[in-house]
Amino acid sequence: MQFDYIIAGGGSAGCVLAARLSEDPRVTVCLIEAGGMGRSFFIRAPAMVAAMVPGRPPIHNWALHTVPQAGLNGRRGFQPRGKALGGSSAINAMLYVRGHPSDFDAWADLGAEGWDWQSVLPWFRRSEGNARGADDLHGATGPLQVCDQSAPRKITEAFVRACAEVQIPTNPDFNGASQEGAGLYQVTQFHQGARKGQRCSVAAAYLHQVMRRPNLTVLTGALVDRITLAEGRATGLIVQTRDGEKSLTARREVIVAAGSFGSPALLLRSGIGPEQELRVHGIAVAHALPGVGQNLQDHLDYTISHHSRRPDVVGLNPRGLWRLAKAGWRWRKTGAGLFASPMAEGGAFVKSRADLPVPDLQMHFVIGIVDQHMRKLHLADGFSAHVCVLRPESRGSVGLLDANPASPPRIDTGFLSDPRDLALLMRGARITESLLASPALAPWVGKRLYPHGGSDAALEADIRARADTIYHPVGTCRMGQDALAVVDPALRVRGLAGLRVVDASVMPRLIGGNTNAACVMIAERAAEMIRRRPS
Known part of the structure; x- marks a missing residue:
């Protein structure tokens, strides 16, 4: 089978690319996704994030794990990632956050020329259908x-x-003129029409309504094995389907959009990456590229959970389950209410010191108890306050366990490998504890789940015992112009023709906020680059 463009991965970036590239009827596009169509009730109902993220069972979720983390007492971290059209936008909390403008200026300073804030802002605006209306931002x-x-x-x-x-100011728009402050998150959710109140995953936003285009082929339940190469050019993909192995040929480009874990793993299986890593797994070196899989960054999250004295939260006791059932009925009829909630309803962007130019901590306030990614259940009504370090200094890596495409990647997040991250996370925890002790929350605050005793040593021990990701891995195929960059600023794999990477893995540095909106922006801009500057 031949196509002009073949896209490996139907996550947020892949859905945008497939929709935008197939707008041109003169080209043919094939999108390949290992999961399903991304239309299930679990995906459409926002509250069902609580059922999908734990991965028990793995509903639309790769349910990955890290290697043991030295900074977390040797624990293996959990990494839920979306497995359906829409990728992680199908299972996330729907929070629409772009990051701070200075993050993108920093990308440009790191060699990602043309990805500064003023250059990326039009692509954010192009993707956004905000119910508040349009303005300069x-x-x-x-x-x-x-x-x-x-x-x-x-x-x-x-x-x-x-x-x-x-003393954390109120902010009605984290994507407005200033990011700092506390407020309610805006969400990627349908706000009009028959789907009002449903999750607006990137597949629902971009792809589902155009899948009947004659020039667009979407293969679901298909696992990409490797990229085929000939004379320094990507020529196609080998794909495992229900009907056996298929060879797909790309006349113009192969575009890898499998995410910060899947994209480097696919390059490595194809013989593209650090020579030592490839040889360990018996993979012939097709193109030595030492930066593949390096530079992994993620937001490490510390959670403080309390029982609630009031029942207007989420609980798994009989009373709480009855409230959820009634809310589900209301949501099906009106698209509103508790079932439409992202669960992480409120948040804040906070400066750990007043003299900082930008916030360096982020908070998520969840209307239920979150313990071990909701894998450890509690019957009580409760709530959770989360805090993470926005721009961690720690770095990790992604590699292979073996050359089998069905095997999960080897993920080493390197959490707390840089001591500066621990010091800042402890400061964030103290700020969170202070606001939980404020008068405004007193009517709700009950028993704390994991009291640590109060000392700095006790707090550090609790962080190392319980902290884990809040689901924002980036950077493993980073763009730049130095020897360790994997793609250039046009997202073309360095040293090979006809091959690009387009997803969160190309971010040179983790942004100060949730990553999905930025991933959509990257794909919007990449689609235009591909049309104007073919590889």
Whole structure:
């Protein structure tokens, strides 16, 4: 089978690319996704994030694990990633956050020429269909529907007041003129039409409605084995399908969009990467590229959970389950209420010191108890306050366990390998504890799940015992112009023709916020680059 463009991975970036490239009827596009169509009830109902993220069973979830982490007492971290069209936008909390403008200026300074804030802002605006309307910073007509939450809990509003009581200002728009402050997250959720209140995954936003285009082929339940190469050029993909192995040929380009774990793993299986890593697994070196799989960065999250004295939160006791059942019925009829909640309703971007130019900590306030990614269940009504370091100094890597495409990648997040991250996370934990002790939250705050005793040594021990990802891995095929860059600023794999990487793996540095909106922006811009500057 031959196509002009073949896209490996139907996640957020892959869905944008398939939709945008197939707008040109003169070209043919094939999108390959290992998961399903991304239309299930679990995906459409926002509250079902609580069922998908734990990966028990793995519903639309790769449910990956890291190698033992020295900085986390030797624990293996859990890494949920979306396995369906839409990728992780099908299982995330739907929070629409772009990061700080200075993050993109830093990308440009690191060699990603043309990815500064003023250059990327038009692509954010192009993708965004914000219910608040358009202005200099926002778009209103883009495919990705963005809106305010329909019915945030009273405890979330109290969280915002609690932040004000500890001198964290209130901010109605984290993507506005200033990121700093506390407020309610906007969400990627349908805000009009028959799907009002449903999750607006990137597949629902961009892809589902155009899948009947005659020039677009979408293969689901298909696992990409490797990229085929000839004379320094990517020529296609070998794919494992239900009907056996297939060889697909790309007349113009192969585009890898399998995410920060899947993309480097695919390059490595294809013989593209560090020579030593390839030889360990008996893979012939097709193109030595030492940066593949390096530079992994992720947000390490520390969670403080409490029982709630009031029942207007989520609990797994009979009373709480009855409330959820009633909320589900209401959501099916109106698209509103608790079932439409992202669960992580409130948050804040905080400076650990007043003299900092930008926030260096982020908070997520969840209206239920989150323990071990909701893998450890608690019957009590409760809530969780999360804090993470926005721009960690620690670095990890992604490699292979073996050359089998069905095997998970080897993930080493390197959490807390740089001591600066621990010191900053401890400061974030202290700020979080102070706001949880504020008068605004007093009517709700009950028993703390994991009291640590109060000392710095006890807090450090608790962080090492319980902290883990809040699901923002990036950087493993980073763009730049130095010897360890994997792709150039046009996202072309260095030293090979006809091959690009387009997803969060190309970020040179982790942004100060949730990563999905930036991933969509990257794909929007990449689609235009591909049309104008073929590889």
